[in-house]
Amino acid sequence: MPFIADVIVDVPAMQTDQPFSYAIPESLTELIEIGMRVEVPFGNGNRHIQGFIVGLTELDIMPNDLKPIINVLDLHPVLNEELLELADEMKETTYSFKITCLQTMLPSVMRSSYKKYVTLLDNNLPEKITDELFLGLGEIEWDIAKESPHFSELLELRRDGKVDIRYEVTTKNKVKTKRVIKKALENSELLLEKEKTRKNATQKHRLLDFLMEIDESEFSIKELLETHDITRPTINEGHKSGWLTIEEREVYRNPYAHHQFKKDTPLKLNEEQQLALDKMKVSMDQEKSDVFLLEGVTGSGKTEVYLQAIAHVLEKNQTAIMLVPEISLTPQTVTRFKKRFGDDVAVLHSGLSQGEKYDEWRKIERKEARVVVGARSAIFAPLENIGLIVIDEEHEGSYKQDETPRYHAKDLAIWRGKYHHCPVLLGSATPSLEARARAQKKVYQLLTLTERAVSKAMLPQIDIIDMKEEMKQSLTTTFSSTLLEKLKSGIAKKEQSVLMLNRRGYSSFVMCRDCGYVLPCPNCDISLTLHMDTKQMKCHYCGHEERIPYRCPVCDGDKIRYYGTGTQKVEEELKELLPEARVIRMDVDTTRRKGSHEKLLAQFGNQEADILLGTQMIAKGLDFPNVTLVGVLNADTALNLPDFRSSEKTFQLLTQVSGRAGRGEKAGEVIIQTFNPEHYAIELAKAQDYEAFYQQEMRLRHQGNYPPFYFTAQLVVSHEEEHLAAKKMYEIVAFLKKYLSEGAILLGPTPKSVARINKRYYYQTVIKYKNEPNLSNGLKIILEESQKEIRNGLRITIDMEPQHFI
Ligand SMILES: Nc1ncnc2c1ncn2[C@@H]1O[C@H](COP(=O)(O)OP(=O)(O)OP(=O)(O)O)[C@@H](O)[C@H]1O
Ligand SMILES: [Zn+2]
Ligand SMILES: [Zn+2]
Structure with missing residues (x-):
């Protein structure tokens, strides 16, 4: 009996956001399964595109108007039933197209790409076309045709139906x-x-x-x-x-092939660790989908708890996912998992080549690895029989994807936990307010580790330096005299230091000292950032680049100077002030090459340098026992950003980076340089008192009607014409005001803080709400209505619980 297939096609648009039926040719009936990718004809003409099979139905007779599936692209389903359901959940909660969700779940090499051809339909065309362009062939590649001088004629012929365009689906996933x-x-x-x-x-x-x-x-x-x-x-x-x-x-491309991992054994847990593990075990053994929040000070041995909890599920023949933020997915972290679980570990992160990522993915799919360690997208790991999902540094904003589909890995983890009847473990030294508040309400179970795990290790002593005072006496604004002193004595004692330059809300730009002119991006409302390594000015929003100017374009003066401090500049200054120091600089520039991140850390670990100088990327996950001093050069660049999370982010960052000091037998010390010494985020970071910070911040959030007391949703509209973007946003707000309850608070419309990006104008509105059963419907209406205007260049995005407000 004939089968038909329901296929989600690769056309991300509202009209096509539903399954289409295709006939399954007899030759393919045996091969086709739900969750496979197929090549199907779509629309008129010879357009072939990729699609996912989401349903199969057996019919008595085949309707004769159905187009047939052309080809199957997989031998086995690439998405199982669970992941297909998860795609539905993602579509509903992030307001994105199903096809986008399905593709997001797979390694990028498996996303479709198309080759376009031009086919002759009429043989009686002028010779210059048939011979010069088509070279006597029936079909040529589109890219070749595009370069030809006859291209415009070709387009006319297409209109007349004399040539046609054919698409062919290719997949890049190559098995090595x-x-x-x-x-x-x-x-x-x-x-x-x-x-x-x-x-x-x-x-x-x-x-x-x-x-x-x-x-x-x-x-x-x-x-x-x-x-x-x-x-x-x-x-x-x-x-x-x-x-x-x-x-x-x-063969698998194994990025860790040249590593030898010596197997290590579980450490004997201390009382607090054991208590946390025992509580989790109860939930794991009873197959409960509880969510745990492990709040443990830096160095308290959270990772050891993760490792032993994972070992427990492996004993039961189950599998586990371990999420780590991209920037702390360092070789040091990976090694800890490889040492404990060997080849049972697959690693997914952006440092791998596309091929390596694909191979790691296939290892999981074939059940050759039971533990998946990875960044955000590892939440889609095709594991079966999951017994535990861990999210380390749960508060990290990078767990939320900031392009469509705007999913939060934590939400999907909890969904998968429910599906598999297994617990989810969130860990952090500085939990997000949302998570901590849920623990307060007993929605999550709170587990705490209050002391450092290494017997003698104490939390470090933290000192705040008021840079306003410092500026009055000193010539440099980068290093206070106290910090310099401590760096010096560290070198003398053969101990190591970590220096962090906070890059958030911070940039280096050039300004004319005569007239104050700052070089702007021609496409965006923002100044260009200086990149010393390439000697270019670069826009961080649209990528525009230009040469560094030597004269001011406005007053023609030659007093163009650089402002702000990049890591490079700090490094130079450091070399002048402390010529004896051996410095390793770690930032986007020095870690761009594959493996360089790893190399620099290994050098530091081998005591080949006295000071590790870097951006945020050094704040997390590093565990070097000989580091006794941490210096934060500029604690507060992020404090004044117009974002209600800026205090929380600052507190978290300072706590994380301070946590790198004194992890071994020797005591640690931290110097925080700031212009806002009396700010509560800085004072409480000094006191290392997360609970006090939580209470204080909760009061402010309550007063301001912010999360976790309110939910938030952000709508952004953009258009090349500023007034059209603004007009649309005002219409949407007017609609929402009528549609939502009195309790909903609407902020805006306002232009985004960078109002123009890449020649488009952005307007936004933020909805704050507590209980709005109608909201989802309202948003869908807005999306549907906006469809008509997409052709005119309008774009609209919806971001539920946005992580950034600027
Ligand atoms: N039970 C234990 N006995 C002895 N040492 C331990 C124990 N648990 C952890 N450690 C050691 O303590 C150090 C810190 O542990 P770990 O890195 O797991 O802490 P963490 O809480 O994950 O740290 P952070 O959040 O600061 O990255 C490590 O060197 C680890 O080997
Ligand atoms: Zn000037
Ligand atoms: Zn730009």
Whole structure:
């Protein structure tokens, strides 16, 4: 009986955001399963696109108006039933298209790409077309046609139906293979062959000897060529003569191949750690989908608790996901998991090449790895029988994707936890207010670690330096005299220091000292940032680049100067002030090359430097026992940003980075330089009192009607014409005011803080609400209504619980 398939096609638009039915040709009936990708015709003409099968129905007779599926792109489903359901959940909660959600769940190499061709439909076309352009062929590549001088004629011919465009779906997921040989004859037979072979054919003799030496196992050709002085033609001849077989074998690109991981054993937990683990075990064993919040001071051994909780689910033959923020997915972190669980660990992060990522993904899919360690998107790991999901540094904003689909990995983790009846463990030294408040209300279970795990390690002593005072006495505004002193004595004692330059809300720009002119981006309302390494001015929003000016474009003066401090500049200053210091600089510029991040950290770990100077990327996850001093050069650049989370973010960052000091036997010290020494976020970071910060911040959030007391949603409209963007936003607000309850608070419309980006104007509105059962419907109406204006260049985005307000 015939089958039809429901397919979600790769056309992210509202009209196509539903399954389309396709006939399954008989030749494919046996192959097709739900969750596979297929190639299907779409629209008129020869357009072929990729789609996902989300349903199969058996019919008595095949309706004859259905187009057939052209091709199957997978041998096995790439999305299982659970992940298909999760895509529905994501679509509903993030207001995005189903196809976008489905594609987000797969490694990027598996996303579709298309090749476009132009096909001749009419053979009686002028010769210059058939010969010069088509070279006598029936079809040419679109990219070639586009470059041709006859391109505009081609477009006319298309309008007349004389040529057509054909799309072909290609997938980039390449399986890497190696060729292996195996001997095909017994040793006695090989010996006979050897006797038959001419004496001076040394290569052949060598090959036969080799074959007689090896057993029945496979041997990689590459290795044979490299290590045995046997040439490729010889191997091919041996193959022809029937001495050996050659086969293709799949290999994984293993980014950790050159690492040796010495297996380590679980540490004996201290009382608090044990208590936390025991509570989790109850929930794991009873298959409860509880959410735990592990609030543990820096260095308290949260990671050891994660490791032992994961070990527990592995014992029960289950699997686990461990999420870590991208920037703390350092080799140090990965190593801790590899050491404990060996090859059972797959790692997914952006530092891997696309091919490596794909291979790690396939390892998971084939159940060859039961523990997945990765950044945000690892929440989509195709694991089955999940027993635990851990989210380390739960408060990190990077768990929320800031492009569509704007999902939060924590929400999806909790969804998957419910699906698998397993707990979710959120860990942090500085939980987000949302999570901590839920623990307060007993929605989450709170587990606490109040002391550092290493026996003698105490939380470090923190001192605040008022830079306003410092400026009055000192020449440099980068280093206070106290900080310099401490750096010096650290070097003398052969101890190490970490220096952080806070880049949030901060940039280096050029300004004319005569007229105050700041070089702006021509496309955006923002100043260009100076990049010393490439000697370019760059826009961080649209990517526009230009040369550093030497004269002011306005007053023609030559007093153009750089403002702000980049890590490079700090490094130079440091070298002048402390010539004896060996400094490692870690920022986007020095870590761009693959593996360089790892190398720099290894050097620091090997005591090859006294000072590690870096941006936020050094604040997290590092565990170097010889670090006794941490300096924060500018604690407060983020404090004045118009974002209600700026205090929270500052407190978290200061706590995290302070936590790098004194993790070993030696006591640690922290120096925080700030222009706002009396700000509560700074004072409480000094006191290392998260609970007090939580109470204080909760009061302010309550007064301001902010999360966690209110939910938030942000709507952003953009258009090349400023008045059209503004007009649309005002219409939306007027609609929402009528549609939502009295309790909902609407902020705006306002232009975004960078009102123009890449020649488009942005207007936003923030909705704050407590209980709005109608909101979801209202937002859908807005999206549907806006459809009509998309053709005129309007864009609209909805961001539920946005992480940034600027
Ligand atoms: N039970 C234990 N006994 C001895 N040492 C321990 C124990 N648990 C953890 N440690 C050690 O304490 C140090 C800090 O632990 P860990 O890195 O797990 O803390 P953390 O809470 O994850 O830290 P952070 O949040 O600051 O990154 C590590 O060197 C770890 O090996
Ligand atoms: Zn000027
Ligand atoms: Zn720009």
